[in-house]
Amino acid sequence: MSLAEKSSPQEIAAADVLRKLAIVWTEFEGRLEATPLIRKLTRGRFELADFHAFLVNMRQQVKDGSLWMSRAASSIDEEHLELRSSLMNHAVTEHRDFRMLETDYVASGGKLETILNGKKNVGSEALSSWMFHQASQPNPFGLLGAMFIIEGLGSIKAIEWGKLVQTRLGLPNEALKFLLYHGENDAAHMEEFAEMLRMVLPDEAVAERIVMCARVTARLYVLQIEEIAA
Amino acid sequence: MTELRDSFITGTGAFLPGEAIPNDRMEEYIGRVGGRRSSVGQRALRWNGIDTRHYALTPEGEIQHTGASMSAAAVRAALDDAGLGRENLQFLATATTQGDYLVPGHASAVHGELGGDALELASFQSVCAASFMAAKSAHLAVRAGETDCAAVVASEFSSRWFRPSFYEGTALIDAKGRLAMEADFLRWTLSDGAGAVIVEPKPRPGHRNLRIEWIDLTSLAGRFDPCMWAGATAALRGDMVNAWSHQGPRAAHEAGAIALLQDFALLKIVIRAWIGVYLEKVDTGRIVPERVDHLLCHYSARSLREEIVNLLINTRAMIPETKWFTTLPTMGNVGSASIWLMLDAFMKADSAKVGDRILCIVPESGRAMVGFMMLEVV
Numbered sequence: 364m365s366l367a368e369k370s371s372p373q374e375i376a377a378a379d380v381l382r383k384l385a386i387v388w389t390e391f392e393g394r395l396e397a398t399p400l401i402r403k404l405t406r407g408r409f410e411l412a413d414f415h416a417f418l419v420n421m422r423q424q425v426k427d428g429s430l431w432m433s434r435a436a437s438s439i440d441e442e443h444l445e446l447r448s449s450l451m452n453h454a455v456t457e458h459r460d461f462r463m464l465e466t467d468y469v470a471s472g473g474k475l476e477t478i479l480n481g482k483k484n485v486g487s488e489a490l491s492s493w494m495f496h497q498a499s500q501p502n503p504f505g506l507l508g509a510m511f512i513i514e515g516l517g518s519i520k521a522i523e524w525g526k527l528v529q530t531r532l533g534l535p536n537e538a539l540k541f542l543l544y545h546g547e548n549d550a551a552h553m554e555e556f557a558e559m560l561r562m563v564l565p566d567e568a569v570a571e572r573i574v575m576c577a578r579v580t581a582r583l584y585v586l587q588i589e590e591i592a593a
Numbered sequence: 594m595t596e597l598r599d600s601f602i603t604g605t606g607a608f609l610p611g612e613a614i615p616n617d618r619m620e621e622y623i624g625r626v627g628g629r630r631s632s633v634g635q636r637a638l639r640w641n642g643i644d645t646r647h648y649a650l651t652p653e654g655e656i657q658h659t660g661a662s663m664s665a666a667a668v669r670a671a672l673d674d675a676g677l678g679r680e681n682l683q684f685l686a687t688a689t690t691q692g693d694y695l696v697p698g699h700a701s702a703v704h705g706e707l708g709g710d711a712l713e714l715a716s717f718q719s720v721c722a723a724s725f726m727a728a729k730s731a732h733l734a735v736r737a738g739e740t741d742c743a744a745v746v747a748s749e750f751s752s753r754w755f756r757p758s759f760y761e762g763t764a765l766i767d768a769k770g771r772l773a774m775e776a777d778f779l780r781w782t783l784s785d786g787a788g789a790v791i792v793e794p795k796p797r798p799g800h801r802n803l804r805i806e807w808i809d810l811t812s813l814a815g816r817f818d819p820c821m822w823a824g825a826t827a828a829l830r831g832d833m834v835n836a837w838s839h840q841g842p843r844a845a846h847e848a849g850a851i852a853l854l855q856d857f858a859l860l861k862i863v864i865r866a867w868i869g870v871y872l873e874k875v876d877t878g879r880i881v882p883e884r885v886d887h888l889l890c891h892y893s894a895r896s897l898r899e900e901i902v903n904l905l906i907n908t909r910a911m912i913p914e915t916k917w918f919t920t921l922p923t924m925g926n927v928g929s930a931s932i933w934l935m936l937d938a939f940m941k942a943d944s945a946k947v948g949d950r951i952l953c954i955v956p957e958s959g960r961a962m963v964g965f966m967m968l969e970v971v
Contacts, residue, residue: 370909375909378907378909379908379909381907381908382872382875382876382908382909382910383876385868385869385872385904385908386869386872388865388869389865389868389869389870389872390869392862392865392866392869393816393817393866393869393961396816396817396818396862397815402818402831405818405831405859406828406831407828523858523861523862526858553903553904557907
């Protein structure tokens with residue numbers, strides 16, 4: 364018996380969306396690999412100034428992460444309370460993460476005022492504005508696509524980049540908490556996400572919206588990384 | 594305009610040099626760098642799951658065959674399997690990672706070994722996916738009516754590059770005399786041999802043939818740095834101005850720029866990129882997993898990490914492991930030749946029924962490439 368035959372309509376629809384999201388993800392990873400900052404990192408030309416620029420730029424957008432998630436939760440109706448709970452939980456888990464970027468910055472020799480007074484770059488501006496705009500729509504289920512991209516960064520890329528930064532710059536773990544702290548890419552993580560998809564699927568329009576949101580988020584995130592210059 | 598014709602694989606052939614060498618005898622053949630045992634060998638073998646392989650040289654380092662002679666032997670075997678002879682051959686497409694000479698192309702060397710009348714040649718050099726570049730060239734030549742009998746052959750003679758002299762006296766050896774992981778791992782992965790197929794516009798009557806439905810190749814080199822390469826050091830490989838020939842052969846050798854190397858951190862990302870290309874083919878309906886009866890993949894299912902297998906299952910893209918056919922554990926990883934060695938063994942195992950669809954996948958870590966070929970048993 365094939366997988367398709369033993370699956371419910373929810374499971375099939377979630378699997379189809381997950382497949383499209385995985386395609387968006389791998390395309391996104393290739394684009395990231397070709398950005399000047401990541402090229403410096405993989406080609407051994409990454410310096411402390413690059414790491415500091417990365418932290419300052421990221422902080423401004425990470426700070427907004429739990430805010431748009433909370434706003435998205437408040438835009439979800441009572442038909443989807445489970446999903447609302449999930450988003451609220453996520454927002455709580457992450458709403459202090461930007462503090463980690465600040466302590467990493469100070470632990471690697473930066474001045475606290477500098478990172479606190481940092482401005483969003485062009486990509487971060489676009490990304491944040493896009494997220495808040497989406498989160499303000501009624502039942503903004505498309506944001507699940509954005510979450511797939513952002514979560515993937517936390518569970519896959521953060522640890523890879525963290526290890527490379529540590530090898531290149533010889534920084535202690537205390538200066539790499541943000542990158543090294545995420546990093547659990549286990550099956551449970553993926554299952555949790557698939558569960559959220561099943562809460563809103565099958566629905567063709569929602570499925571399309573989730574994938575489109577993932578694509579836009581991925582492109583804007585790459586723009587944010589492209590704009591980071593030491 | 595002439596109509597396109599169908600193209601069929603009418604014969605397959607393999608050449609594996611010498612006897613099958615088990616894991617505990619590998620170092621007799623590839624040698625001990627600086628006289629010491631390798632520290633990564635066991636780990637590499639656990640990961641790749643290879644039990645035996647073949648080498649075209651003796652423990653003393655004496656060459657028993659060449660890349661060209663192994664290729665010629667595989668072509669003769671494939672012609673014989675198709676009920677044809679050298680006189681029928683019109684077109685020869687060759688694939689290899691590193692030929693016997695730097696110049697001219699490997700196809701000329703293979704034609705030289707085969708002897709005989711004039712041929713049209715196509716010479717492809719890449720890594721594993723060179724096999725499908727050659728196959729696509731033959732497939733299109735047959736489809737376009739440019740040739741009625743084409744041979745596709747791929748060969749590797751990797752072991753000669755793994756002998757100690759390629760590493761000793763280079764920057765790849767650290768102060769304690771250990772060979773760098775990025776160089777040593779491949780010594781425990783790749784081995785020698787050749788495989789070939791014959792492509793014609795008509796099936797051979799009374800025999801099982803394989804209709805080539807399509808061959809797709811996708812390169813993502815525009816996004817990724819080299820992942821498995823020879824010709825530059827790991828640190829400088831991103832920029833082609835650092836190619837070995839610019840430094841001169843002696844300086845390049847000392848810098849460790851001549852040996853075959855692999856970046857394992859990048860490989861993990863490249864594997865996901867391959868999966869992305871595959872998922873896209875499933876998503877667009879180019880590949881329908883339920884309609885694939887046999888999967889011949891130049892990658893071991895066991896080497897795929899759990900999260901990748903889960904991703905394939907969760908996206909309804911997994912082809913169950915019971916449909917996978919491989920010769921990797923017994924014949925070793927023979928680079929570009931592996932897919933033809935696998936296809937030859939598959940056809941000779943006699944498990945394909947008329948109407949079965951066979952998907953062949955060849956990922957190439959060289960610089961993020963992956964090839965797919967769909968065949969139908971007729």
